[in-house]
Amino acid sequence: MIYDCAIIGGGPAGLNAALVLGRARRTVALFDNDRPRNKVTHASHGFLTQDGVTPAEFRRIAYQEVLRYPSVEHYPVSIVNVRRLENGFELTTESGERFQSRKLLITSGLKEVYPAIPGLKELYGRSLFHCPYCDGWELRDQPLIVLSEHPKVFHLAKLVHQWSRDLVVCTNGAAVLTEEQKGVLASRKIIVSEQTVAAFHGSDGKLRQVEFTDGTRLDRTGGFITPAWQPQTDFREQLGYEATELGGIRTDETGRSSVPGLFAAGEASTGAPSQLILSAAAGSLAAVTINVELMEEAFA
Template sequence: MRYDCVIIGGGPAGLNAALVLGRARRSVALIDGNKPRNAVTHASHGFITRDGVTPTEFRTIAANELLRYPTIDHLQAEVSSVEKVDAGFEVRDSSGFVYKARKVILATGVSEIFPKIEGFYSFYGKSLFVCPYCDGWEHRDQPLVIVSESPHVFHYAKTIYNWSKDLVVCTNGHALLDDEQKEKLEAKGIKIMEQAVSSFLGQSGQLEKVRFKNGTEIKRRAGFVMSEMVPNIQLVENLGCEKEQSGTLKTDDFGRTSIKDLYIAGDASYVNPSQLIFAAADGSRTAAAVNMDLTEEDF
């Protein structure tokens, strides 16, 4: 079967793109490897009508809504390659099955790279987090630690200060703050520790202490760790897409890449903050562009 559009990735961007195209009576294959980045998250926040929804519940609700539209095939498979052909694309999964498509939307999200600190994954998603907009409210006014190896740590700390005034900023052995920034943070009562972090300590996912390599320990109840986000664009790099200096794919305002009929949506485009509501909105916008382009070609 030849589809109007194959969507690679079943997160909020891919799901919402499928919904919009299904409602536009387009034939769609939504191919989902079922490896959501937010699987460790206890709940997602900031999405009106779905505040506090678990990732599993969100995906289940979305999948059930897609069942209303007979032109959508929601398939669980791992995509292994994407090839450009005269009539569009051939998308191959790990079993060797080939899906033919006029258009492709890449909605594969990002991979996160965290500082290598012992114990991190025992607390990630339970008492250590990335996004203060997603988890700040639940840990308001608690003693928090901020760990970052990024030059953006100053802005990160200022943002998290909205939720708690009891903050310790750890730069994990890196000199990331200039004197003026240090003065501003310290004037707000924010402690700065530039020593390398050895480990996170606690029980059953609840952070209790942060230990430094010099033997110092501080008591903390929860925290935020900045990650490096790398767009998952490996599947289409062989197509020769133009890139930005940041390494993301160059697109127009509707997710069209430099390769005709190839689009990108959601966190993989790395244009918006990495939040569920932004990814879903981006999927909707990109799907509208796909439908518009199909309409112009066929009319």
């Protein structure tokens, strides 16, 4: 069987695309290895009617809705190889099974790479986060830390200041703030530390203290960090698509890439983290474009 569209990635972009294509009576193969980036997060926010939903519950509801459409098939496997065919694509799973499709939509998103700080893993998703829009409300008015080795720490600090005035900015040993920026932060009574963090201390997912390499400790109950981002999947060598500066698949506003028949949506196209609602919208738009392409080809 040759599917109308194969979708790699079962996050909000991929699931919403599958929903739109299923309702358009397109045959869809949805490949999802159940490794969502937000799996450790206690709740997702900013999605109207679903504010506060857990990632697991979001996926459960989404699959329940998507798989009501008989032309959509779900395969809980990883795709390890993709190659272009004359009129489509061939996808190979980790077990060697092969699938063919006329169109391909990649929505596999990103994975996070964090500083190797003891205690961080146990606290991430519970009291340490990366997105203030997603979790700032829950940490409002608490003593917080913003940790980043990236120059964008200045922007992040100003943003987090909207939710808490008790704020310490830490660059983890990196000299990424200018003297002018330090002055701006100091004028708002935001403390800046360029020390290296030795460990995060807490229990039951709740941060209590930040320990620095000089032995000093700072009481904090939560905060925001900036991880490095990497694509969950990288088929650039096999497919030859143009990439963004951040490593995403370069697309136009509809999700169409430089490779005929190849589309990308959500974090897979931007190479940067995205809110759930924005990824879902991008998946919907890409699905509509894919359906129109298939329609025009059928009438050619």
